[in-house]
Amino acid sequence: MRKFAFLLMVLTAMSPALAFELNCPSSLSIKQRVDSLPQGWSSWSRAPSGQTGDPSSQETVAKIPVDRVELYAGVPSEANADDLPPLGGYGDGDRAKHRYSWDLSKEPNQQFYAACLYGHSDIRLVQALPQGVKKCTAVYIGNGPQLSLRCDKPGKR
Template structure:
């Protein structure tokens, strides 16, 4: 199961009539605050949080109604999550990042009924991760 919260932008890029690619930002810079326990010091890493996976929400993500993929197909070191929904539902796409509860999100265009996310290594020897996400 995949889950998390909201910060920057997803950019949908028109691919053809009725479909679009979900172009997640590759990294997310997060500025944190915390109160250090007695005797401890808070140190913030300058490293950005790296894109991990894509998810969908039924309605605004601030309502925390995440949608679980209906199917997850795993073959030859790759996996594909698929969500289907009614064209009248107000869905949001979200991009999740490693090491933070913050995520980026935006509404899915009205009329879309299916989204999928493909995971795996695009080239041999690369770390497994999100390869592409699209909706139609």
């Protein structure tokens, strides 16, 4: 029994430990407005609820779903930040499997950031990852869509 307990303790200490989990909001409400109407054109909008309006004179609210997550080395809003592609890229095969992974162990002193992207927009919600993160996996759940980023770092030895 003592051998089993000792073996369990050693395996637990050597296995990766979950360090961080980020859940992207499933959708965002955004305001849209036509800033400059091209000559000869008029505009109107229809909300999913059926309400119509003139987007050149009023803001309309739209709900956009989460699309994917990106990881950055450095602050994403700064010009020198690197967008880190997941292992194997953003291929459809990986999305069909509902997950992407990043190996961040090659840059142990780098500050990494996660950005949740929202469909058909340039909007990103950004959050810093804990220092020392070694691997992250984005998991897409259902058609909601729900997206979570699970990151780990080596366990204590």
